Amino acid sequence: xxxxxxxxxSLIILEGKNCTLQCNYTVSPFSNLxxxxxxxxxxxxxxxxxxxxxxxKSNGRYTAxxxxxxxxxxxxxxxxxxxxxxSYICVVSDRGSTLGRLYFGRGTQLTVWx
Amino acid sequence: xxxxxxxxRYLVIGTGKKITLECSQTMGHxxxxxxxxxxxxxxxxxxxxxxxxxxxxxDLSSESTVSRIRTEHFPLxxxxxxxxxxxxYLCASSAPPDRGNVEAFFGxxxxxxxx
Numbered sequence: 221x222x223x224x225x226x227x228x229x230s231l232i233i234l235e236g237k238n239c240t241l242q243c244n245y246t247v248s249p250f251s252n253l254x255x256x257x258x259x260x261x262x263x264x265x266x267x268x269x270x271x272x273x274x275x276x277k278s279n280g281r282y283t284a285x286x287x288x289x290x291x292x293x294x295x296x297x298x299x300x301x302x303x304x305x306x307s308y309i310c311v312v313s314d315r316g317s318t319l320g321r322l323y324f325g326r327g328t329q330l331t332v333w334x
Numbered sequence: 335x336x337x338x339x340x341x342x343r344y345l346v347i348g349t350g351k352k353i354t355l356e357c358s359q360t361m362g363h364x365x366x367x368x369x370x371x372x373x374x375x376x377x378x379x380x381x382x383x384x385x386x387x388x389x390x391x392x393d394l395s396s397e398s399t400v401s402r403i404r405t406e407h408f409p410l411x412x413x414x415x416x417x418x419x420x421x422x423y424l425c426a427s428s429a430p431p432d433r434g435n436v437e438a439f440f441g442x443x444x445x446x447x448x449x
Binding site: 224254256261262263264265266269309311322324325326327329 | 374375377422424426439440441442443445
């Protein structure tokens, strides 16, 4: 069964600190992995996307890593800001269907305190 | 900034009412999707479309229906709303795969409350 598991479920950090979010998946055949940021009551916004041949991708203070062998990914946030408070969702797509199915994790709820 | 729009953003209606949630995209994408998301939970696919006149049911059973008469519009309709339909509804569209990548863009969502 294709699944995406994220940890931790929630995380509270102080402004300026770094943090790392984890994503494990069993989706096969794997196409790509994407991290989304979702503010409360809004739609997800893409942060990074990685294919199986990429093991790291950065977008400003966000750095995602991918280990396609162990089927694990992480999202590292550097020097957190209050605006980083949001849900971070790991999304894996397969390449076994015309649709290119998207499999969503439940997200990690990050709260940044001043 | 993705050009995909949902209206209304928030909606509170009475039980038994018929409602239509609108979704429009100006990117010319063939594939469009509707997801349902409860607070703190993952997105569940309820409907999708490969293009005009194509509609399919997703993973999560839903009493809603969709139509795709034009490429840019993918409205979702509830014939008779019930409190169990209270949720956030997210519309998305995707660009053609590029070397296996499926780029998906999401609307801002519609928060539906049925009282």
